[in-house]
Amino acid sequence: xxxxxxxxxxxxxxxxxxxxxxxxPISGHNSLFWYRQTMMRGLELxxxxxxxxxxDDSGMPEDRFSAKMPNASFSTLKIQPSEPRDSAVYxxxxxxxxxxxxxxxxxxTRLTVV
Amino acid sequence: SQQxxxxxxxxxxxEGENATMNCSYKTSINNLQWYRQNSGRGLVHLILIRSxxxxxxxxxxxxxxxxxxxxxxxxxxxxxxxxxxSYFCATALSGGSYIPTFxxxxxxIVHP
Numbered sequence: 235x236x237x238x239x240x241x242x243x244x245x246x247x248x249x250x251x252x253x254x255x256x257x258x259p260i261s262g263h264n265s266l267f268w269y270r271q272t273m274m275r276g277l278e279l280x281x282x283x284x285x286x287x288x289x290d291d292s293g294m295p296e297d298r299f300s301a302k303m304p305n306a307s308f309s310t311l312k313i314q315p316s317e318p319r320d321s322a323v324y325x326x327x328x329x330x331x332x333x334x335x336x337x338x339x340x341x342x343t344r345l346t347v348v
Numbered sequence: 349s350q351q352x353x354x355x356x357x358x359x360x361x362x363e364g365e366n367a368t369m370n371c372s373y374k375t376s377i378n379n380l381q382w383y384r385q386n387s388g389r390g391l392v393h394l395i396l397i398r399s400x401x402x403x404x405x406x407x408x409x410x411x412x413x414x415x416x417x418x419x420x421x422x423x424x425x426x427x428x429x430x431x432x433x434s435y436f437c438a439t440a441l442s443g444g445s446y447i448p449t450f451x452x453x454x455x456x457i458v459h460p
Contacts, residue, residue, distance in 0.1 A: 238390075267447070276450065276451070277436065279447060336396055337448055340390055
C-alpha cells in the first residue's frame with residue numbers, strides 16, 4: 235500500500251481565496267483524522283471521521299473550515315475564505331479502529347496564506 | 349488543550365548515548381502511543397502501549413507506562429545520528445472516541 239496520500243504537498247494562496255486539501259487514506263482503514271501543526275499550537279485535531287461519518291469536529295476553528303468524506307477512499311478539508319493565520323502544515327491520518335490502533339500519517343500539506 | 353505533554357522540550361546527546369523522553373497526561377487512557385517526526389515529514393508510529401501494560405520493547409526502543417502517575421517514558425538506547433527527530437506521545441482517552449491527542453513533542457538531536 236502506498237500509505238496515506240495527501241495533495242498538494244505545498245499550497246501558497248492569497249488571503250480570501252478558497253483552499254482545498256485532499257487525502258486518500260489507506261485502503262481498509264475506517265478512521266480518518268485531520269490535524270493541523272503550527273509552532274505555536276503544536277499538533278491539533280481538527281476533525282475525526284469514522285466509517286465516513288464525522289464523529290468529532292470540535293477542533294474545527296470556525297465556519298470557514300469544512301471537511302467531507304464522500305467515500306472510504308477520499309476526504310477533503312476546505313478553507314473558505316483563507317486567512318494568513320491559517321498558515322500551517324495540515325496532516326491527514328488514517329487507522330483501522332480510531333485511536334485503539336496506530337495511526338498512519340500522510341506527508342502533510344504546507345499551506346501558506348499571504 | 350493537549351492531553352499529553354512531553355519533557356524535556358529539547359534533548360541534545362552524543363551518538364551512542366541513551367535518550368530518555370517523558371510524557372505526562374491528565375486523565376484515564378485506553379492507550380498511549382509514541383511517534384517520531386523527521387523535519388518536514390509526517391509522523392511515524394513507533395510503539396503503542398495499552399493501559400494494562402507496563403513495558404514494551406521494539407528494537408532499541410523501550411516504553412514504560414505508569415498509570416498511577418499518569419506518565420510514560422520512551423528510551424532510545426545506543427542512539428544514532430539518524431534518530432535525530434521530534435518525538436511525540438499521543439493519548440487515547442478511555443470512554444470516548446479514542447482520538448489520539450498529541451503533546452508538543454521532544455526535539456532530539458544526536459550528534460555524530
